[in-house]
Amino acid sequence: MQGNNSTNTTGDAEVKSTAAFPYDLYSQASKASAEEKLGFTVQILEEAAALFEEDHSSASWEERTLEDFLNVVTQQADGLRSCIGSHGHKKKNKKLHMYFKRLSRHVLEQMGHSAEAWELVRKEIRDHLTRAHLLVSSLLTTN
Structure with a gap:
């Protein structure tokens, strides 16, 4: 809902080159125990929340919604x-943790916490939340 429908794909290439989505980590987590899956998901949520605590004044989001x-x-x-x-x-x-640190340093900081940088991060976090949901949902169907 917070997206600004940016059509600039230059930044998308920036994210892919410096902080490629960690599919391998999700693959490993999908084979882990239930507790490890939950721990991984908790870490994703905590890391995502920490990112959004950074300077987001340039983002085009409603403060209350954030x-x-x-x-x-x-x-x-x-x-x-x-x-x-x-x-x-x-x-x-x-x-x-290092993946999220790269998002912070190589995307947000290097792009000056710009609206474009925040849009890239928002898209990445949306993908993480989707994957985390699937990971936790797998616990409901197998247990």
Whole structure:
């Protein structure tokens, strides 16, 4: 809903070259235990929320809508975290963390937190949320 329908694909190539979507990490997570899948999903939600805490003043989003989004993401992470045993979420996935760090540094910072940079990040996060939903949904169909 927050998208501005940007047609500039130069930035899309920038994201693909510096922070390619981590399909391999999702593939690994899909073969993991239920607790590991939940832990991976919690990390995605936490990393996404942290990204949106950065300077988003150039983004063309309604501030209230962004706040609502962050509240929902945080609530989802908290809810999923409560489903994980005490040993299930002790270790973060370093590769996933580095991916989000690259989004922050190589897309947002290098593009000056511009509206275009935020649109690229928004698209990436939308894809992550879709994949995370599929990952968690797999738990419902197998258990």
